[in-house]
Amino acid sequence: MRIEPRQRHRSSARLFLAAALLAASGSVSSQTDVSVLPVNAHPSRYGSSWECSRGFRRVADACVALKVPANAYLNYFGSDWDCNRGYRKVDQECKAVKVPTDAHPDDEPFSSGWQCNRGYREASGSCTHIVVPANAYAVESSYSRGWECDRGYRLDGEKCIAVTVPANGFLLRAGDQWGCERGFMKRAAACVPIEVPANGYLDTRGNDWKCERGFRQEDASCVALVVPASAYLDYSGNGWTCVEGFRKQGGACIPN
Numbered sequence: 001m002r003i004e005p006r007q008r009h010r011s012s013a014r015l016f017l018a019a020a021l022l023a024a025s026g027s028v029s030s031q032t033d034v035s036v037l038p039v040n041a042h043p044s045r046y047g048s049s050w051e052c053s054r055g056f057r058r059v060a061d062a063c064v065a066l067k068v069p070a071n072a073y074l075n076y077f078g079s080d081w082d083c084n085r086g087y088r089k090v091d092q093e094c095k096a097v098k099v100p101t102d103a104h105p106d107d108e109p110f111s112s113g114w115q116c117n118r119g120y121r122e123a124s125g126s127c128t129h130i131v132v133p134a135n136a137y138a139v140e141s142s143y144s145r146g147w148e149c150d151r152g153y154r155l156d157g158e159k160c161i162a163v164t165v166p167a168n169g170f171l172l173r174a175g176d177q178w179g180c181e182r183g184f185m186k187r188a189a190a191c192v193p194i195e196v197p198a199n200g201y202l203d204t205r206g207n208d209w210k211c212e213r214g215f216r217q218e219d220a221s222c223v224a225l226v227v228p229a230s231a232y233l234d235y236s237g238n239g240w241t242c243v244e245g246f247r248k249q250g251g252a253c254i255p256n
Contacts, residue, residue, distance in 0.1 A: 037050055038050070038052075038061060038062050038063050039062075039063065040052060040053045040056045040063040040065070041053060041056075041063050052079065053078075054074065054078030054079075055074060055078055056079075057079050057080070066079075066080070066081060067092070068081045069081070069092060069093050069094050070093075070094065071083060071084045071087045071094040071096075072084060072087070072089075072094045085105065085107050086105060086113075087113075088112075088113045097112075097113030097114055098114075099113070099114040100114065100125065100126045100127055101126070101127065102116060102117050102120045102127040102129070103115060103116050103117060103120070103127045104117060118138065118140055119138055119146075120146075121144075121145075121146045130145070130146035130147060132146075132147045133147070133158065133159045133160055134159070134160065135149060135150045135153045135160040135162075136148060136149050136150060136153070136160045137150060145158075149175075149176060150175075151171065151175030151176075152171060152175055153175075153176065154176035154177070155176070163175075163176060163177065163178060164189070165178045166178070166189060166190045166191050167190075167191065168180060168181045168184045168191040169181065169184075169186075169191045179207070180207055181206075182202065182205075182206030182207070183202065183206055184207065185207045185208060186207070194207070194208065194209055195220070196209045197209070197220060197221045197222050198221075198222065199211060199212045199215045199222040199224075200212065200215075200222045210238075211238055212237075213233065213237030213238070214233065214237060215238065216238045216239065217238070225238070225239070225240060226251065227240045228240070228251060228252045228253050229252075229253065230242055230243050230246045230253040231243065231246075231248075231253045
């Protein structure tokens with residue numbers, strides 16, 4: 001098979017490029033290869049560098065032995081240590097956790113090492129009994145009062161008082177407030193009927209009204225929009241805007 005000169009030239013160029021890349025790779029490799037490993041080190045599994053053996057940590061270009069204090073153990077990676085259950089890391093030591101009365105050990109990260117039992121809450125390093133008032137129930141939380149009001153009651157200081165739902169009203173999802181049925185609106189402590197004017201309609205929630213397209217709200221009425229020349233109803237349908245090349249001035253559209 002005959003190879004054209006142009007094809008031969010392209011093949012030679014590709015071979016030259018491949019050789020250059022291989023040489024560059026070898027040069028970089030020779031620069032990053034570790035010829036002499038520090039004591040207590042081994043080649044890295046994820047590159048051409050090195051890492052310290054288990055029980056040692058890297059300091060500059062050396063591996064220094066970890067000093068594991070009493071009541072501690074090497075962690076999974078072997079490059080640091082953690083305290084045994086029931087102890088907390090304080091500076092470079094593991095100190096025993098003092099669990100107060102009505103509490104239990106807690107080994108979650110960044111915790112104090114203990115947590116109050118259900119029905120108690122933390123206060124100044126100890127656990128105090130939570131007094132649940134009438135019409136309330138206890139909740140598991142270390143950062144709240146420890147109780148919530150029953151549905152149909154709301155918080156008032158340190159007690160729960162009944163929510164008074166007016167006629168044509170209902171309890172909201174949280175259970176400590178009320179809303180009005182569709183066709184009624186909240187006014188003070190009552191639900192009053194909504195008077196929808198001519199050319200108006202109840203909104204989606206049903207607790208207020210809007211004007212139909214082509215009308216605008218004026219006090220308690222819907223009045224027809226007067227759309228001037230060179231204008232059209234806007235997106236809401238309750239106003240108008242000028243066509244391109246015109247601008248609004250008073251109740252008219254004038255050329256720019």
